[in-house]
Amino acid sequence: MPNAREPRRLSIEPGGPVLIEGPVEIVREDGSTVTSDRFVVAVCTCRRSRTYPWCDTSHRRHSRPPGAGRSA
Numbered sequence: 001m002p003n004a005r006e007p008r009r010l011s012i013e014p015g016g017p018v019l020i021e022g023p024v025e026i027v028r029e030d031g032s033t034v035t036s037d038r039f040v041v042a043v044c045t046c047r048r049s050r051t052y053p054w055c056d057t058s059h060r061r062h063s064r065p066p067g068a069g070r071s072a
Contacts (some may be wrong), residue, residue, distance in 0.1 A: 003047045008021055016055070017044055021039070021040055022038045022041045044058075
């Protein structure tokens with residue numbers, strides 16, 4: 001794994017996952033960890049993924065109506 005002092009690049013996809021330059025290790029709510037050594041990892045933010053915390057594009061099948069979730 002790269003030096004912890006090197007910054008990681010994160011990209012937030014509107015209505016989609018957070019893309020993180022890998023490899024990554026994620027600590028889950030229960031304290032367990034999951035890892036991925038992929039070049040770019042898609043982390044689910046909608047919690048609809050069957051492979052949570054990894055994104056499986058489930059957010060595409062259950063899209064929000066236009067303008068939902070926006071504050072005026």
